[in-house]
Amino acid sequence: MRELLDVAAAVLPGEDLRGATFAQGGSHDVVLLPGVAVVRIARKPSAVEALPRRVELLQRLQDFPFAVPRPLTDVMQVGDYTAVALSWLPGRPLPRGAAVEPAELSGLLDALREVDCSGLPLSEPHAYAGGTRWAEVLQLDVIPRLPADWRDEARRRVDAALALPDVRPSLVHGDLAGENMHWADGRLIGVLDWDLAQPSDPAVDAACLAWYGWDTLVAAVDETTMHRARTWYGTFGLEQIAFAVLNGESEEAIAKRCETITAWLGRSAKILSSSG
Structure with a gap:
């Protein structure tokens, strides 16, 4: 230190x-x-x-x-x-599932959507997990590392994301959760860590905001955004493995991450199936 x-x-x-x-x-x-x-x-x-x-x-x-x-x-x-x-940004982060006003989340998403991305020095979409090779990395480098009985589910999630209709890209933060959002007196007062900022589907940020609970998110976004958010959310854990692979983590570390994400696949499958 x-x-x-x-x-x-x-x-x-x-x-x-x-x-x-x-x-x-x-x-x-x-x-x-x-x-x-x-x-x-x-x-x-x-x-x-x-x-x-x-x-x-x-x-x-x-x-x-x-x-x-x-x-x-x-x-x-x-x-x-x-x-x-x-x-230094004032305020404090809130724990997972903390009660917040849906209007605070919808206001955040609206503010990001209004930004003109042209000329901004942004990362490419999915840079965290392979960029333009995102789907290929998940399909070839990530899914084969999972237990055999979870590979079909993982492929289904990637296919569902690929099948989403195109939308106009807007500014996406890429990690709107936990320590990256500072609150005071029920108001969002600061957003940190813009390293993953990219021009992409705003539903990616909506999916991150599920940190505050799916019921809160349902009240914050329209039905189409909600469907897209759930679809993107279903790939988030797979991207964590992709990041580990692409950044040269040891096979032991990647194996441990795969164990963690396999458990997440089970938990998130219940969340995604409950959406209909």
């Missing part, structure tokens, strides 16, 4: 770091300075390459009815580390 503190000190010279805490994401280490800033430190080569683009995106996404992290510094090279400081 000493090395991460040294990076934070170089990025934010003169800042008091005595209250710093640490977190780790899929591709970054994070130094948290509550009430002051967040220092993101890229840990993987792909994250190093993407960091300038992600910082530019944050600079251009500052016109929402909720807060988005604001870059406080340029992307900086500190020895072998690549880092940037971002503004």
Whole structure:
């Protein structure tokens, strides 16, 4: 942790770091300075390459009815580390299933849908799980790793997503759940971690918002969006395995992830079947 503190000190010279805490994401280490800033430190080569683009995106996404992290510094090279400081967002995340007003979720989706994506430095759709090769990766690299009695169900879910009618792409955050959404007094006041932002089907974000309960989501979106959201949700666990495979995780780690996702397939099958 000493090395991460040294990076934070170089990025934010003169800042008091005595209250710093640490977190780790899929591709970054994070130094948290509550009430002051967040220092993101890229840990993987792909994250190093993407960091300038992600910082530019944050600079251009500052016109929402909720807060988005604001870059406080340029992307900086500190020895072998690549880092940037971002503004601290107030509020707190809510646990899975927490009661929220459906209007807060529909307002969020409307705000994203209104953004003009042209010229924004976005990821390609499904970049997390293979991009344009998304379906191929799931069918050839993911499904064969699952237990034999779950492969047909997994194929059915991918086929259902592929069969969805095309919609006009809009700005999709890609991970609207948990720690990425900050609340205060029942209002959504901040959205973090725009690394997966892409031009895609807004129902992908709706599916993520099932974090707050399917009944709440039903009240927040129209019937067509709800159908599409359930369809996309059925592929989310498979994408986690794809991410592990594409990022070179060990076979042992991938096998453990497959065990976790197999259990998720069972739980989510009940959710999806209950929708009719």
